[in-house]
Amino acid sequence: MQHYDITTIDGDGIGPEVCQATVAVLHEACGSRLRFTAHDGGAAHYARSGAVLPADTEAACRGAHAILHGAAGLPGITYPDGTEVGNDLHLQLRFRLDLFANVRPIKLYRGVQSPLRGWQPGQIDYVIVRENTEGLYASRGAGINLRGELATDTLVVTRKGVERVARFAFALARQRSGAPRDSQRRVTCCDKANILRSYAFFRAVFDEVGAAYPDVQRDHAYADAITVHMLKKPDFYDVIVAENMFGDILSDLGAGTVGGLGIAASAELGEHHGLFQGAHGSAPDIAGQNLASPVATILSGALMLRWLGERHADADLLTAASRVERAVEAVLAAGETVPRDLGGTASCTDMTAAICRQLG
Incomplete structure (x- = not known):
């Protein structure tokens, strides 16, 4: 049975929450076939070390089957020219790994107005x-x-x-x-x-x-x-x-x-590498409060499964990708567990648990 090595970069703000929520959902969908390894990167890491993308993180990204990223960027952490440090994490990966196609699905799901x-x-x-x-x-x-x-x-x-x-x-x-x-x-x-x-x-x-x-x-x-x-x-x-x-x-x-950026998935793809993250930012104002919606990152995780499944002719991963997407839509359509950005009160852990239950 094929196993896949996934490099995760939690990043800044709500990044760790939504990234780890997605890891939990993908574990539920795929079991032990995905092997996740966490690496540093982002604005906070730059403030501590002077590197937004450490050399060992870049090497891990190059060697992995795919990259899952939370979010990056914090207020006030900028380069001398005034540009944001956080954005440079995935910009560097984008150019160094030649991720030439940024894929952004725009889909209205059941349960979303x-x-x-x-x-x-x-x-x-x-x-x-x-x-x-x-x-x-x-x-x-x-x-x-x-x-x-x-x-x-x-x-x-x-x-x-x-x-x-x-x-x-x-x-x-x-x-x-x-x-x-x-x-x-x-x-x-x-x-x-x-x-x-x-x-x-x-x-x-x-x-x-x-x-x-x-x-x-x-x-x-x-x-x-x-x-x-x-x-x-x-x-x-x-x-x-x-x-x-x-x-x-x-x-x-x-x-x-x-429905907004909280439900917007994103895949950055090249000939040999793929980076997957929600299209939203790091939202530092709600970081660490369990208020963030993990939906965009979870849907990005589904894009990752589909990309891996197509690249490796792995029908099980393709099935898992569809299961994750259907689980997200079923939870949203039921209307009982709705994230704050879509008008509900569900926390990050509430959404994660509900999607995992739907997969179970």
Whole structure:
């Protein structure tokens, strides 16, 4: 029987609570097949040691089958240039492990009321694929601040980067059942090709790649317009692919339409490595009080199981991934154990216990 080594990085704020809650749920779903090893990293560790990502933690991440992360970042802990230290933990892993595809499912679950009036579970179900290693964020740490008078950052788009994230998006669409509105497999390219040459290039390469997927419809949307469409016709979307910064912004908007960041899972994937964490932040104001919702991280754990199952042709892990997702939805749909961010009073341990019982 195949076993899988998972490096966990609890991080800061609510990170330890939601990460360990997810470990408990995954143990319930998979038994001893997953072997978790905890390693240091994050803003608090930087304050103590001067390293946000210690060398031994990076080595453990490289050697593991997957990485599970809680959250990182604390107020007031910044680099000399004013940027946040905590974000740099997964940014360093993202670039060093070449995690080029950031996958953010946007799904309205039973038991969760969308702030979009009238939309029901099953009607909002799409995935945002964010190019994760280029775009504007590739300039992090390399921009120019000239005498405190002028600051610049450079948006970077390469053919290789766009080709591989576009292929990832089209391949993902082939695995899905299409958009809720019409069951059409569709990939929407989000850009500003009407204004900037970098985005016109992004769109052109997207179309070149898409020509090899005649069974998947190609769609285009400007970044400003799609923010309206995601609110007025979310059922039209199946897979959306975007440059780094646009994908970051759209992911949070999409999460807001299905209940918020507390229910938003995230997977950062490369050819050889995968990092999984909830899309929310470290929420230091409620850290250590058992108030955080572990749902986003638990759903990210399910994404991890599915990714591992596909990579290793492990049907049991694929089944476990579906079981975890169904357990989360069943708990939310029952309406008896509801986290605070969704209007309930359930604690982190309450949610964890309820999901484990549903799996049992």
